[in-house]
Structures are given as C-alpha cells and as structure tokens.
Amino acid sequence: MQASAIIVAAGQGTRFGSELPKQFLLLCGRPILAHTLLRFEQAEAITAVALVAAAGWESYIEREIIARFQIKKCRPLVTGGEHRQDSVWAGLQALNPSAGSVVVVHDAVRPLFSPGLLARVLAGCEQAEGCIPGVPPKDTVKEISAQNITKTVNREILRLAQTPQAFRARALKQAFKRAREENYYATDEAGLIEHVGGKVVWVEGEEKNLKITTPSDLQVAELFARELGTCA
Numbered sequence: 133m134q135a136s137a138i139i140v141a142a143g144q145g146t147r148f149g150s151e152l153p154k155q156f157l158l159l160c161g162r163p164i165l166a167h168t169l170l171r172f173e174q175a176e177a178i179t180a181v182a183l184v185a186a187a188g189w190e191s192y193i194e195r196e197i198i199a200r201f202q203i204k205k206c207r208p209l210v211t212g213g214e215h216r217q218d219s220v221w222a223g224l225q226a227l228n229p230s231a232g233s234v235v236v237v238h239d240a241v242r243p244l245f246s247p248g249l250l251a252r253v254l255a256g257c258e259q260a261e262g263c264i265p266g267v268p269p270k271d272t273v274k275e276i277s278a279q280n281i282t283k284t285v286n287r288e289i290l291r292l293a294q295t296p297q298a299f300r301a302r303a304l305k306q307a308f309k310r311a312r313e314e315n316y317y318a319t320d321e322a323g324l325i326e327h328v329g330g331k332v333v334w335v336e337g338e339e340k341n342l343k344i345t346t347p348s349d350l351q352v353a354e355l356f357a358r359e360l361g362t363c364a
Contacts, residue, residue, distance in 0.1 A: 142212025
C-alpha cells in the first residue's frame with residue numbers, strides 16, 4: 133500500500149528549554165528532523181511528504197535540512213497553525229490526497245520508528261478508517277479528582293498512542309470537516325476519527341519510538357539510536 137505523509141514539525145520546543153526548537157537539535161550529529169525525514173525518504177510506500185514547519189523556520193529547513201540531506205519527497209513545505217491539529221489540517225490541504233488514498237501523520241520528534249512499524253500501520257488501515265501504534269503503560273494508572281484518588285484504572289485495556297498513524301484520506305477529511313464545524317480539538321487525528329464514529333484499530337508500537345520532548349528524552353534517544361545502528 134502506498135501513502136502520502138504529513139510530518140508535524142511546527143512545535144517551538146518550550147518544554148525543552150532550548151532557544152532552538154527541539155526538532156533541530158542534534159541526535160548522533162544530525163538534526164532530529166533530518167533523521168525523521170530520511171526514514172520517510174527511504175520508505176518505498178511513501179510517495180510524498182508535506183512537512184509542516186513553524187512560521188519563520190521555513191528557509192532554515194530548506195537550507196539546513198532538505199538541501200543538506202538531499203530530501204526529495206518533501207514537497208510541499210507548509211507553515212503550521214496555532215495548534216497541532218491546525219498544522220495537520222494545513223498539511224492535509226497542501227497534499228490534497230485522493231479520497232481513496234491513505235495519509236500517514238507523524239511527529240517530527242519521533243525519529244526512531246522502524247520500517248516495520250510503518251508497514252504495520254499501513255496494513256492495519258486496510259481494515260479500518262485508521263490505524264495507530266500503541267504501547268502498554270508500565271506504571272500503575274490512577275484516576276483522580278482534585279487531590280483524591282478515585283480509582284485504579286486497569287492498565288491491561290490501556291495503550292499509549294504513538295505515531296506514525298495511518299488514515300483513509302476520505303475519513304480523515306470528513307473528520308476534520310466536522311471538527312472545524314464544531315470547533316472540536318483532539319490530541320491526535322485518531323481522536324478526530326473516533327469523534328465522528330469511525331473505526332480505528334491499533335498495532336503494537338515500539339519502545340524505542342519515543343517522542344523527544346525533554347533533554348533526558350534526547351539522552352535516551354542517543355542510547356536507542358546507537359543500539360539500532362542509527363549513529364554513524
């Protein structure tokens with residue numbers, strides 16, 4: 133199955149405490165974003181990539197990422213919106229995929245997903261409107277009310293969602309249309325599909341497919357990258 137992809141790189145990295153947005157920080161000597169784009173560049177199933185960037189960083193990305201690392205699939209480069217959902221919508225409009233096609237949405241700061249994970253979510257999308265990777269929580273999960281613990285949640289029925297997430301383009305467009313009409317915001321695109329009653333399935337995610345949001349995450353990612361042979 134072939135698909136187009138939206139890579140969301142519009143974050144400012146405020147939680148990271150760095151002047152440089154986290155997607156441009158170095159992982160094994162290369163910008164995190166470069167690692168992510170190269171994985172999509174090497175994926176035969178991906179035919180086109182819309183990279184959604186923070187306003188003001190477009191020329192930097194063109195020069196320091198796309199040109200330097202010879203990224204060919206990354207057209208167009210899109211300016212992001214106020215929220216993540218707005219940024220994905222901008223990327224979806226720029227790609228304008230056919231109704232019967234598949235669209236993959238991915239966080240730019242998850243540079244260590246495997247080709248196998250991408251293949252699994254694409255395969256899962258054949259039986260539903262969407263397919264996402266998930267990993268089980270390791271800690272005990274509590275439901276709270278103010279300072280009180282109200283109950284312990286059965287973690288056997290919980291999964292922590294990751295990206296890449298794959299969706300039928302028609303379903304994703306319809307979900308965005310409804311969300312914009314209702315001013316509804318979800319924390320990921322699977323949430324938009326769920327909101328309109330669509331079917332989303334899941335596949336096993338990967339521990340090493342972490343989202344780099346803090347300095348300690350970057351340190352862990354360096355270790356994972358070395359284990360995976362990603363560091364030159």
